[in-house]
Amino acid sequence: MQNSSASWRSLLWPWRSPADPDDVREARKAVAHLKPAVVITGGASGIGLALAQRFIEAGHETAIAGRTQSKLEAAAEHLKSRTGSSVTTILCDVSQCDALDKITAGLGGAGLYLDVLVNNAGMGLAGPFLSHSQADLSRLIAINIETVTRLSRAVLPDMLARQRGGVLNVASLGADVPGPNQAAYYASKSYVVSLTEAIASEYSGQGVRISALLPGPVDTAFHQEMGAEQSLYRWVLPSMSADRVARSAYRGFMFGNRVIVPGISNIFFYVALKVLPHTLTVPLVYWLLRRPNI
Numbered sequence: 222m223q224n225s226s227a228s229w230r231s232l233l234w235p236w237r238s239p240a241d242p243d244d245v246r247e248a249r250k251a252v253a254h255l256k257p258a259v260v261i262t263g264g265a266s267g268i269g270l271a272l273a274q275r276f277i278e279a280g281h282e283t284a285i286a287g288r289t290q291s292k293l294e295a296a297a298e299h300l301k302s303r304t305g306s307s308v309t310t311i312l313c314d315v316s317q318c319d320a321l322d323k324i325t326a327g328l329g330g331a332g333l334y335l336d337v338l339v340n341n342a343g344m345g346l347a348g349p350f351l352s353h354s355q356a357d358l359s360r361l362i363a364i365n366i367e368t369v370t371r372l373s374r375a376v377l378p379d380m381l382a383r384q385r386g387g388v389l390n391v392a393s394l395g396a397d398v399p400g401p402n403q404a405a406y407y408a409s410k411s412y413v414v415s416l417t418e419a420i421a422s423e424y425s426g427q428g429v430r431i432s433a434l435l436p437g438p439v440d441t442a443f444h445q446e447m448g449a450e451q452s453l454y455r456w457v458l459p460s461m462s463a464d465r466v467a468r469s470a471y472r473g474f475m476f477g478n479r480v481i482v483p484g485i486s487n488i489f490f491y492v493a494l495k496v497l498p499h500t501l502t503v504p505l506v507y508w509l510l511r512r513p514n515i
């Protein structure tokens with residue numbers, strides 16, 4: 222017999238057949254011997270590491286995936302000293318096709334299964350478009366776009382079958398505006414927000430959280446690594462700590478927000494970018510992202 226909330230759902234979304242409670246029970250039974258875990262890609266540093274700490278503090282089993290063993294070990298030690306809990310570390314390049322197999326194997330070895338995926342690993346490229354090699358642009362597209370798409374597509378069916386868990390995709394406040402001097406990076410984050418909001422709409426009301434996180438500038442090694450530390454935005458725009466971003470992200474995700482913008486000033490910028498025309502915002506962003514000596 223259908224419960225009343227399922228009947229209401231089928232009224233609201235007539236093209237969706239409500240999940241059979243027996244199927245949901247079966248899907249949950251298949252992982253009953255394992256504990257649910259949050260997996261954070263790029264969780265060995267920056268926002269990913271802060272998110273790992275926040276999820277652990279909230280009582281979630283947590284795993285971090287990254288490409289550098291020494292960084293993963295240092296992150297695990299840091300998290301142990303901060304929270305008193307252990308984190309599972311998974312050495313893998315998440316942009317490779319076998320990444321999910323490696324993640325599943327790493328989790329299985331620790332008696333865990335993937336319940337929540339945080340697609341956080343990403344890279345930026347600063348400077349005019351033609352200053353980037355084809356290889357660098359391909360790497361950016363692989364990690365910022367392809368990986369987020371592939372992993373989301375791969376993990377959502379099981380989450381939907383179990384009617385629990387979710388995907389948190391780390392995008393950027395810059396997703397709403399073209400970013401001259403970081404053109405490919407801004408475009409990639411725009412894709413992430415569009416994809417996430419669309420999927421969240423398609424699968425709403427089915428027990429799975431799907432959210433995009435849109436941080437403004439955050440004090441991590443990210444800017445230095447892409448050579449943007451001297452850009453004007455680093456001096457002009459207020460930066461947040463990764464810890465504050467993680468707290469806001471966790472709250473927003475648990476609340477089921479599709480779009481999470483951490484920080485009051487970023488909410489102001491988010492709204493401004495939505496209402497102001499590109500004829501005004503693009504030159505402003507050009508100026509902010511410009512590197513003075515280049």
Ligand SMILES: NC(=O)c1ccc[n+]([C@@H]2O[C@H](COP(=O)([O-])OP(=O)(O)OC[C@H]3O[C@@H](n4cnc5c(N)ncnc54)[C@H](OP(=O)(O)O)[C@@H]3O)[C@@H](O)[C@H]2O)c1
Nearest residue numbers: 263266267268287288289314315342343393438439441443
């Ligand atoms: N910092 C900001 O101002 C800011 C603002 C908005 C959005 N974001 C977004 O936030 C996310 C995290 O950035 P962050 O600031 O925390 O930078 P970060 O400290 O440089 O962290 C990026 C992490 O991703 C990992 N990573 C990169 N490529 C990977 C791959 N192919 N496979 C596995 N791990 C990979 C890196 O570790 P390994 O190199 O060791 O693998 C690193 O731990 C990114 O998606 C970024 O676009 C950052």
